[in-house]
Amino acid sequence: MASSVIDLTIRPRGKPIKNLPELITIGREDSTSQIFQKISDASKFSANRLRVTKGSDGSPIPNATDVTVHDTGLRNRSAVDVKDLGPQIAWRTVFIIEYLGPLLVHPLFYYGRPLIYGTSTSPSELQKLSLILVMVHFIKREYETLFVHRFSLATMPAILTLKNFGHYWFLGGMNLAYWTYAPTAPTARASNPLFTYFGLALFVLGELGTLYTHNVLKNLRRPGSTDRGIPRGLGFDLVTCPNYMFEIVAWAGFWLINWSLSTIVFVVVAAIQMALWAQKKERRYRKEFGDKYKRKRFVMLPGIY
Structure with a gap:
């Protein structure tokens, strides 16, 4: 049976983001907003200034409460890219x-x-x-x-x-x-x-x-x-x-x-x-x-x- 939690590899895109975590652990049925929240908590950047995309095809991951991590197609050890959009x-x-x-x-x-x-x-x-x-x-x-x-x-x-x-x-x-x-x-x-x-x-x-x-x-x-x-x-x-x-x-x-x-x-x-x-x-x-x-x-x- 597949584990209910997965690890995601976090990669910076563009200018470096201080304290950006290299890895986060998240539940498959968690909302994608939790990805943003975990990255925000670690980096001390507002979630609103972060753009998160799938490393496999560059498609955006929404900061939404009604979309699950599983819905995005992310799997264990999938890579996601994080870009700082600047002050908001x-x-x-x-x-x-x-x-x-x-x-x-x-x-x-x-x-x-x-x-x-x-x-x-x-x-x-x-x-x-x-x-x-x-x-x-x-x-x-x-x-x-x-x-x-x-x-x-x-x-x-x-x-x-x-x-x-x-x-x-x-x-x-x-x-x-x-x-x-x-x-x-x-x-x-x-x-x-x-x-x-x-x-x-x-x-x-x-x-x-x-x-x-x-x-x-x-x-x-x-x-x-x-x-x-x-x-x-x-x-x-x-x-x-x-x-x-x-x-x-x-x-x-x-x-x-x-x-x-x-x-x-x-x-x-x-x-x-x-x-x-x-x-x-x-x-x-x-x-x-x-x-x-x-x-x-x-x-x-x-x-x-």
């Missing part, structure tokens, strides 16, 4: 900080117009509306981060946060704010009310749509689990990621209100990143659910992409 930061913390940027920067430019632009004129109604919409959007984002989103990964490498913070603090913050509240901005002049009302309608539709889809995605994942179901409901029959579709709808509405090139730059950069994520998610759904999943021709925008 919690995804929830990343989201909170990046969305905080526009929430701080936009009021600063709006109320600091006399110092920033050297003008004594009051902000226009469109500039006031723009500020309200930006605040609504990012307050909703913060709410979703705290109470709606469930993250499949606990952390991300700290070095990668520079890109996220730059996008929201600079493009969505300083760049968007500077050109929205300037006395020479399109928002400082009267606009066609039809464009304003239509833009406002699109914005509201987009915001409600993203809130709905985020709640659908939340309910697909059990608390404390990374397992997912197949998403269904409004928008999910049209594209892989309707949350990205509604995000673009909301910002298209905002652009119809402020007519700023800075809005287009912010949205285009975001859309490129969302498109890459949507493609990856479509591939993952096809692999994970097989024939149960209705493959999508368009991943983000119906009839376009």
Whole structure:
């Protein structure tokens, strides 16, 4: 009868990890999270900054409580490679900080117009509306981060946060704010009310749509689990990621209100990143659910992409 415990050979991959054990003993029916925990306890590194792969084929071993060591195909004296991913930061913390940027920067430019632009004129109604919409959007984002989103990964490498913070603090913050509240901005002049009302309608539709889809995605994942179901409901029959579709709808509405090139730059950069994520998610759904999943021709925008 096979022993209920096995020994795994631990090998460093990349830069050396101090105190990395050469061998660990673990039960066949233990969860793979126990592999991470044993390595973490010995090396004094957080389990979240460790990448563990099978030495035989390089496939990743998940840090999961619902996958056993036996499920991975690891056997006695199997080798596993361990890589240090570097300092990590919690995804929830990343989201909170990046969305905080526009929430701080936009009021600063709006109320600091006399110092920033050297003008004594009051902000226009469109500039006031723009500020309200930006605040609504990012307050909703913060709410979703705290109470709606469930993250499949606990952390991300700290070095990668520079890109996220730059996008929201600079493009969505300083760049968007500077050109929205300037006395020479399109928002400082009267606009066609039809464009304003239509833009406002699109914005509201987009915001409600993203809130709905985020709640659908939340309910697909059990608390404390990374397992997912197949998403269904409004928008999910049209594209892989309707949350990205509604995000673009909301910002298209905002652009119809402020007519700023800075809005287009912010949205285009975001859309490129969302498109890459949507493609990856479509591939993952096809692999994970097989024939149960209705493959999508368009991943983000119906009839376009």
